[in-house]
Amino acid sequence: MRYRTPLTTAAGVATFAAIALTGCGAEDPAGAPPASVSPAPRTELTVEVRDRPGMPAVTWTLTCDPAGGTHPRPQAACQALAAADRPFEPVPEDAACTQIHGGDQTARVTGTWRGDRVDARFTRLNGCEIARWQKAAPLLTPSA
Numbered sequence: 001m002r003y004r005t006p007l008t009t010a011a012g013v014a015t016f017a018a019i020a021l022t023g024c025g026a027e028d029p030a031g032a033p034p035a036s037v038s039p040a041p042r043t044e045l046t047v048e049v050r051d052r053p054g055m056p057a058v059t060w061t062l063t064c065d066p067a068g069g070t071h072p073r074p075q076a077a078c079q080a081l082a083a084a085d086r087p088f089e090p091v092p093e094d095a096a097c098t099q100i101h102g103g104d105q106t107a108r109v110t111g112t113w114r115g116d117r118v119d120a121r122f123t124r125l126n127g128c129e130i131a132r133w134q135k136a137a138p139l140l141t142p143s144a
Contacts (some may be wrong), residue, residue, distance in 0.1 A: 041074040043081065045111040047071065049140055058077065072142035079114065080138035083127065087136050088113060088120035091128040098127030105133075107140045 043064035048057040061069035064078035071077050081087055088109065091097065102124030107118045122140060123129045133140060 003047075042115060043078070043111075043113050045069075045109055045113065046107050046108065047139060048107065049107045053106060057108075071139075073138065076138045077142070080136065084135055087139075088118050090120070091132060095128050097129070100127050100130065101125060102127075102133070103129035105140075106135075107133075109136075109139065 041105045043062070045062045046059065047062060050057045060071045062071040062074055062077050063069045064074075064081065065080040067074035105122075105124050107122040109118055109120055109122070122133050122136065124133050
């Protein structure tokens with residue numbers, strides 16, 4: 001039966017070892033993850049909040065995974081962002097919004113969220129903007 005190659009030959013053992021290690025996802029000796037594993041997209045944001053137009057902004061930074069930065073409550077802000085569905089999308093121009101004024105506060109968020117560029121502005125000038133602000137409240141209003 002010559003169609004079988006015994007694994008006891010040097011070539012057979014080397015082939016078996018190469019196949020076995022390829023499927024295991026083994027780490028290199030330095031402990032680095034396999035090349036096929038990429039890190040999670042980074043969240044690094046700068047948040048500027050103003051009580052009224054023309055007033056100085058309160059500014060802080062936020063990073064997630066792990067939560068950190070100068071934000072007063074980074075864990076709560078990161079959890080709110082993780083649970084939010086497109087938190088930085090603007091209100092559609094054709095949206096029908098109640099004309100309720102929720103305050104003069106404004107905010108701007110810049111940086112990256114899950115690896116995507118962010119440059120979002122928030123107001124409380126109508127019902128749609130108030131609802132959008134409330135969804136991002138842990139990011140914009142740390143006491144919320």
